[in-house]
Amino acid sequence: MQLKNSYIKISKVTAFAIVASQALYAENYVAVEYLQYDENENRVSVSAPTLSASYDIGTDYTIKGDIVFDAVSGATPTWQPDTTSGASKRDNSGDYTYKNQEFDETRTAASLMLTTRFENRDELNTGVDISRESDFYGNTLSVEYLHYTDASHNQSINVGLSYSANEILSYDYDTASGASTKETSTSINVQAGVSQVLSESSLIKAEAFAISDDGYLTNPHALVVRDYNTADQKLTNENRPDTRVAYGANLKYITLLNDDISYKVNYRFYTDDWDINSHTIENDVYYAMNKQFTFGVGLRYYTQTEAEFYNGSKDYFTNQEFASSDERLSDFDAFTYKASVDFKQNDKISYNLGGAFYSQSTGLDATMITTGIKYRY
Amino acid sequence: MRLMIQIGVLTLTSLLFMGCSVIKEVKPWEKETLAKPIMQFEGLHPEVRKFESHVYFSKEATRGGNGVSGGGCGCN
Numbered sequence: 001m002q003l004k005n006s007y008i009k010i011s012k013v014t015a016f017a018i019v020a021s022q023a024l025y026a027e028n029y030v031a032v033e034y035l036q037y038d039e040n041e042n043r044v045s046v047s048a049p050t051l052s053a054s055y056d057i058g059t060d061y062t063i064k065g066d067i068v069f070d071a072v073s074g075a076t077p078t079w080q081p082d083t084t085s086g087a088s089k090r091d092n093s094g095d096y097t098y099k100n101q102e103f104d105e106t107r108t109a110a111s112l113m114l115t116t117r118f119e120n121r122d123e124l125n126t127g128v129d130i131s132r133e134s135d136f137y138g139n140t141l142s143v144e145y146l147h148y149t150d151a152s153h154n155q156s157i158n159v160g161l162s163y164s165a166n167e168i169l170s171y172d173y174d175t176a177s178g179a180s181t182k183e184t185s186t187s188i189n190v191q192a193g194v195s196q197v198l199s200e201s202s203l204i205k206a207e208a209f210a211i212s213d214d215g216y217l218t219n220p221h222a223l224v225v226r227d228y229n230t231a232d233q234k235l236t237n238e239n240r241p242d243t244r245v246a247y248g249a250n251l252k253y254i255t256l257l258n259d260d261i262s263y264k265v266n267y268r269f270y271t272d273d274w275d276i277n278s279h280t281i282e283n284d285v286y287y288a289m290n291k292q293f294t295f296g297v298g299l300r301y302y303t304q305t306e307a308e309f310y311n312g313s314k315d316y317f318t319n320q321e322f323a324s325s326d327e328r329l330s331d332f333d334a335f336t337y338k339a340s341v342d343f344k345q346n347d348k349i350s351y352n353l354g355g356a357f358y359s360q361s362t363g364l365d366a367t368m369i370t371t372g373i374k375y376r377y
Numbered sequence: 378m379r380l381m382i383q384i385g386v387l388t389l390t391s392l393l394f395m396g397c398s399v400i401k402e403v404k405p406w407e408k409e410t411l412a413k414p415i416m417q418f419e420g421l422h423p424e425v426r427k428f429e430s431h432v433y434f435s436k437e438a439t440r441g442g443n444g445v446s447g448g449g450c451g452c453n
Binding site for chain 1: 399400401402403404405407408410411413414415416417418420421422424425427428429432433436437438439440441442443444445446447448449450451452
């Protein structure tokens, strides 16, 4: 009996050491991921190789970074002169049609985050994100603090704040030259949440967020038709309000269904002063079949209401200040179906392959393929 | 579809309140399961999760709730 008790004590100490080491020493890794996104009807295609890495500096600091190169090509739908009706590009003499407008773009985005752990193991995350495109420059600074409210680290609260400053090139469709103007926008994102361990195999997290956008929030490439079928009919740039305030809440729950299967559900509510409300429900199941293979499936449902200044018709807008026919601001639903497999070759090297099908009620369908390799050291 | 949303909200709300009433103190040495890769909110590959979030950000009109880090893009 004494031997058995000693064994249990030793096992507990060993388990604690394992868990503590996982908590305190996040693995160092380098990962390469290739992401391919393709829409139906030859719309947008994106190829995005990504390099990411994480490195621990002692037990108190972790630095993480990633860089992604997007090559975007294809077409996106907007109102255009209907050339089949004999209309030239800019004289507004003919009819209009909602069809794809071709474009090519490259984007480089990078992020760097430093995690600092204090004596009580509270964490401070400070990060910087940059995004570079030919017509968009964006920089974001973020800071987030996580505080454990109990000695066993079963409950934590977190507060985060980020500030983004963007530069956008807008194109004036009304001038024959299509002259561009440099516009700016800023965004402030605040988030606060609480996380609670419910049992040895379940965890819940609730968060609230607020986002305030200010400046040029219009899509510089989207056009609307105004005063259709009158002497003043014209195709012109869309125009959105220059402020947007949004609020929302996020609730996440994860549990182990049995020794090898986990289930995660996430619900998000969003509302803003453009009159857009959205609900998102995501469900993910992972099955660790053995030490080498892990399979995952997921289902996401998203729905949103339309912006108060959205209308998809060519005969709706006249002299309204704000007008957009960008269907991303319309009322629609979307489903995402996901599946993935991970293969762990050994303790250092693992491979992943995933596929997803995204379908909007607007008619947009897209496939997402991700494949990568991760090296741990 | 509204029914699905209502069921989802009801389920999550129930889980939240059930959780509040059945919270069990878990000792550090009992957290081996919670440390498993399949038990992480961000999934097995955060970089894949980031890519998916970027797709939703560029194809839908709403965002937020996934942390404060991350920048914008000219895609919308």
